[in-house]
Amino acid sequence: NEPIENGSPNTFFLYLQNIGKSTASDIEIKISVPSGMVITAIKHSAATAQQLGKAIAEDQLSATLPVIKSLEPNQKVNPYKIQIKAVATGIHKLNATVSATGLVAPIAASDTTRILAPN
Numbered sequence: 001n002e003p004i005e006n007g008s009p010n011t012f013f014l015y016l017q018n019i020g021k022s023t024a025s026d027i028e029i030k031i032s033v034p035s036g037m038v039i040t041a042i043k044h045s046a047a048t049a050q051q052l053g054k055a056i057a058e059d060q061l062s063a064t065l066p067v068i069k070s071l072e073p074n075q076k077v078n079p080y081k082i083q084i085k086a087v088a089t090g091i092h093k094l095n096a097t098v099s100a101t102g103l104v105a106p107i108a109a110s111d112t113t114r115i116l117a118p119n
Contacts, residue, residue, distance in 0.1 A: 003114035006086050009040065010113055012094050016068075017076035027068040027100040032061060033084060036092035036115060039063055043081040086115040 004010050014031070018024045033039060038060035042052040047066050056063045068077065084094065091114050099106040 001113075003116050004086050005116050005118045006089050007118060008086050010037075010084050010086065012082040012084065012111055014080040014082060014096055015076065016071070016080075016098065018071040018073055021073055022102070023070050023072050024100040024102065025070045027071060027098060029065040029068075029080075030097045030099075031063045031065070031082060032095045032097075034092050035061065036088035036090050037084045037086050037094075037113075039082065040085050041083040043083070045078045086113075089115050089117050091115075 001010055014029070016027075016029070031039065031042075039056050039062070040060070041049075042055060042063060042065070043049070044052060044065075051066055055065050063082075065080065071077070082094070086092075091112055093110050093112045095108065095110045097106045097108050
C-alpha cells in the first residue's frame, strides 16, 4: 500500500526466479531499509517463524534470509512477505540484494513507499 501513515504497517513481497540458463546455488538474499521504517517480520512457506525472526538484525534495519541451496533454470520460490512499520515521514526505499555462487555481481532491486504524517 502506498502512501501509508507514520506508525502504520506495510507489506512488501519479494519474488525470486532463476531466469538464467544454469542452476544457481547458495543464494543469499539481504534486505535493508532506511531509518524511516523498520522490518517487523518476514514470512515464507519454506522457513519457520523462528528462522526468519533470527534473520532480522537487532536494529530492524536489515535482514539476511536463510540461504537457498539451489534454483534450477526457470524455477522460482514462493514470495517472501516482508512486513515493515513506518517510523518517519518521507519517501523511503526497501532494498534487496541477491548473491549466489557463480554470479559475477549481486543483483539489486528496490521499492519505495511514501510515509505521511498521521491525520
